[in-house]
Amino acid sequence: RVVVSRSFADFTPQATFDIKKCDLHQLEEGPPLKAELTRDQGLQYYRTMQTVRRMELKADQLYKQKIIRGFCHLYDGQEACAAGIEASINPTDHLITAYRAHGYTYTRGVSIKEILAELTGRKGGVAKGKGGSMHMYAPHFYGGNGIVGAQVPLGAGIALACQYQGNNQLCVTLYGDGAANQGQLFESFNMAALWKLPCIFICENNKYGMGTSVERASASIDYYKRGDFIPGIRVDGMDVLCVREATKFAADHCRSGKGPIVMELQTYRYHGHSMSDPGVSYRTREEIQEVRTKSDPISMLKERMLSNNMASVEEFKEIDVDIRKQVEEPPLEDLCNHIFYNNPPLEVRGTNPWSKLKSVS
Amino acid sequence: MAASLRCFLRSGKVTVTVRDALNQAMDEELERDERVFLLGEEVAQYDGAYKVSRGLWKKYGDKRIIDTPISEMGFAGIAVGAAMAGLRPICEFMTFNFSMQAIDQVINSAAKTCYMSAGLQAVPIVFRGPNGASAGVAAQHSQCFAAWYAHCPGLKVVSPWNSEDAKGLLKSSIRDDNPVVFLENELLYGVPFEMSEEAQSKDFTIPIGKAKVERAGSHITLVSHSRYVGHCLDAAAVLAKEGIECEVINLRTIRPMDVESIEASVMKTNHLVTVEGGWPQFGVGAEICARIMEGSAFNYLDSPVTRVTGVDIPMPYAKILEDHSLPQIKDIIFSVKKTLNV
Numbered sequence: 001r002v003v004v005s006r007s008f009a010d011f012t013p014q015a016t017f018d019i020k021k022c023d024l025h026q027l028e029e030g031p032p033l034k035a036e037l038t039r040d041q042g043l044q045y046y047r048t049m050q051t052v053r054r055m056e057l058k059a060d061q062l063y064k065q066k067i068i069r070g071f072c073h074l075y076d077g078q079e080a081c082a083a084g085i086e087a088s089i090n091p092t093d094h095l096i097t098a099y100r101a102h103g104y105t106y107t108r109g110v111s112i113k114e115i116l117a118e119l120t121g122r123k124g125g126v127a128k129g130k131g132g133s134m135h136m137y138a139p140h141f142y143g144g145n146g147i148v149g150a151q152v153p154l155g156a157g158i159a160l161a162c163q164y165q166g167n168n169q170l171c172v173t174l175y176g177d178g179a180a181n182q183g184q185l186f187e188s189f190n191m192a193a194l195w196k197l198p199c200i201f202i203c204e205n206n207k208y209g210m211g212t213s214v215e216r217a218s219a220s221i222d223y224y225k226r227g228d229f230i231p232g233i234r235v236d237g238m239d240v241l242c243v244r245e246a247t248k249f250a251a252d253h254c255r256s257g258k259g260p261i262v263m264e265l266q267t268y269r270y271h272g273h274s275m276s277d278p279g280v281s282y283r284t285r286e287e288i289q290e291v292r293t294k295s296d297p298i299s300m301l302k303e304r305m306l307s308n309n310m311a312s313v314e315e316f317k318e319i320d321v322d323i324r325k326q327v328e329e330p331p332l333e334d335l336c337n338h339i340f341y342n343n344p345p346l347e348v349r350g351t352n353p354w355s356k357l358k359s360v361s
Numbered sequence: 362m363a364a365s366l367r368c369f370l371r372s373g374k375v376t377v378t379v380r381d382a383l384n385q386a387m388d389e390e391l392e393r394d395e396r397v398f399l400l401g402e403e404v405a406q407y408d409g410a411y412k413v414s415r416g417l418w419k420k421y422g423d424k425r426i427i428d429t430p431i432s433e434m435g436f437a438g439i440a441v442g443a444a445m446a447g448l449r450p451i452c453e454f455m456t457f458n459f460s461m462q463a464i465d466q467v468i469n470s471a472a473k474t475c476y477m478s479a480g481l482q483a484v485p486i487v488f489r490g491p492n493g494a495s496a497g498v499a500a501q502h503s504q505c506f507a508a509w510y511a512h513c514p515g516l517k518v519v520s521p522w523n524s525e526d527a528k529g530l531l532k533s534s535i536r537d538d539n540p541v542v543f544l545e546n547e548l549l550y551g552v553p554f555e556m557s558e559e560a561q562s563k564d565f566t567i568p569i570g571k572a573k574v575e576r577a578g579s580h581i582t583l584v585s586h587s588r589y590v591g592h593c594l595d596a597a598a599v600l601a602k603e604g605i606e607c608e609v610i611n612l613r614t615i616r617p618m619d620v621e622s623i624e625a626s627v628m629k630t631n632h633l634v635t636v637e638g639g640w641p642q643f644g645v646g647a648e649i650c651a652r653i654m655e656g657s658a659f660n661y662l663d664s665p666v667t668r669v670t671g672v673d674i675p676m677p678y679a680k681i682l683e684d685h686s687l688p689q690i691k692d693i694i695f696s697v698k699k700t701l702n703v
Contacts, residue, residue, distance in 0.1 A: 127481065137478040146469070150466060156439050157444075157445070159442075
């Protein structure tokens with residue numbers, strides 16, 4: 001009797017999930033309440049989010065080793081936003097964000113190598129080492145902007161170029177809860193609505209503008225309503241499927257010529273504002289821990305897929321290992337390899353007579 | 362009547378106001394490249410606050426000539442974003458005083474981006490509008506921004522004087538793939554200048570970064586930009602009667618500055634006077650002094666460089682006070698004679 005190991009065909013190829021209803025502003029209907037996810041999509045979103053997570057944690061280490069200098073604003077916790085948005089727009093659409101930009105730099109197509117090389121100031125970096133953390137660019141990705149809020153008029157301008165050129169493209173323009181109080185945003189909202197620019201304004205509300213909570217900074221914390229005459233939706237930013245469906249809805253709105261739309265993604269950052277901010281003087285460790293255990297975007301996706309038999313634990317582990325290979329330092333197991341070319345394995349003496357190491361070609 | 366007509370036809374020259382020259386430049390560039398468009402307050406249906414864009418909206422329509430709300434920071438940022446995404450905007454500030462509201466977008470979003478992206482992201486944009494003193498508009502509407510913008514790497518800063526300058530330099534600025542700050546002068550808009558046949562061509566451009574010797578002379582060099590080039594020429598005419606021959610240089614571009622032309626002239630005349638409308642501290646004249654000191658022409662100077670500038674005060678309103686706040690021709694003549702020790 002042949003024992004068949006678990007094969008590809010055993011997994012559920014597609015499943016439908018309930019997603020949280022979005023709060024609506026100036027809209028009769030919103031995004032759907034269910035999202036379909038295929039196995040392939042799920043694994044891809046997982047890989048994307050996990051890559052961003054590992055890359056950010058590596059950047060944390062490199063910064064503490066002083067290999068990354070200056071400003072470093074980490075995105076861990078918010079991965080579902082970048083992954084969900086990229087899943088719903090085309091590569092030919094445009095995207096611009098502020099300085100918490102490493103995640104978007106990756107989702108918009110820059111390799112891990114070029115990102116880490118840029119962060120560490122190497123010539124091989126995506127901006128040849130001239131830009132650093134806040135100034136990385138790619139086709140249809142306009143950074144990476146250091147001045148709070150300045151990217152919002154820029155994004156509206158990119159949308160104007162899309163409209164002008166008649167190419168059916170749109171621009172996703174991201175900003176934070178802190179930038180939401182900048183005057184230039186309201187100037188952009190006004191012109192975008194007046195001229196019906198194909199611009200999705202997205203507020204990544206992670207509850208804190210540096211050390212100031214949203215309640216202490218904003219007279220209204222309903223950021224999805226701040227566009228006033230522009231329709232808005234408030235979205236669970238920790239659920240990649242929710243983000244994807246909401247952004248699809250927003251993209252359809254823009255592409256149909258209805259003009260701009262505002263999205264508020266409710267999300268959370270595990271790190272402080274930047275590497276100079278421990279992030280615990282204005283919020284409790286309990287709060288951070290609670291989000292990690294109950295709402296982590298990567299865990300949530302993984303659990304969804306596992307409980308619906310869409311993938312195996314081993315598959316996720318394989319992805320993790322593969323990502324680590326690209327982000328981590330070389331493993332100690334590789335220490336003695338490559339002494340000889342095309343040679344059978346040999347034993348190598350370590351630092352002391354009892355240390356016997358292995359070398360393969 | 363017939364004789365003058367014959368003269369006109371023979372020389373091919375026409376007189377064109379600076380306003381019309383700027384209008385022609387924009388019209389020609391809008392026609393030449395469909396990515397070029399103009400935005401700003403009142404540029405479309407009002408024909409331009411100073412009528413510089415007269416007729417353009419009628420000819421090109423809403424898509425290419427865009428009226429904006431009073432939102433300098435917003436529309437300057439929008440213009441920069443459009444330039445990043447493949448268009449070639451002309452962003453008009455009603456005066457450069459209002460550009461201060463938007464200066465972050467000019468410097469941090471436009472000027473620095475090519476460098477920060479190591480050449481990946483160009484920003485082909487022109488910021489234009491009237492700069493410097495007008496007539497009776499008082500302190501908040503009279504500042505000269507040449508020094509402020511010329512301080513920043515990543516920007517080109519252009520300051521035309523006559524109609525040929527205006528047309529040729531604006532066309533070059535629009536065709537340049539970099540952010541250009543184009544400083545016009547409201548008092549010059551209505552002034553007619555002769556325009557050569559060459560300058561009337563649709564392909565006529567003047568290179569950015571090259572000064573022009575408007576008048577040759579051997580005793581002293583006068584360097585100026587914008588409106589004060591005219592003042593220098595008027596002063597030179599008066600001084601010529603006393604046997605002092607001034608060489609008058611029209612900078613045309615503030616950044617990059619054509620220091621070589623100034624040095625070549627100083628090596629000939631041994632004396633230098635700079636003339637500008639802006640304030641003295643950290644100004645265009647101050648930069649010229651520093652550059653001359655650092656270069657080979659220093660050894661040819663027979664006396665220190667003299668700066669003629671606006672008075673170091675906010676601009677007053679009353680006419681008599683305003684007149685005494687800016688360089689007059691007699692101030693230039695006085696400074697020339699002091700520099701020459703005559």
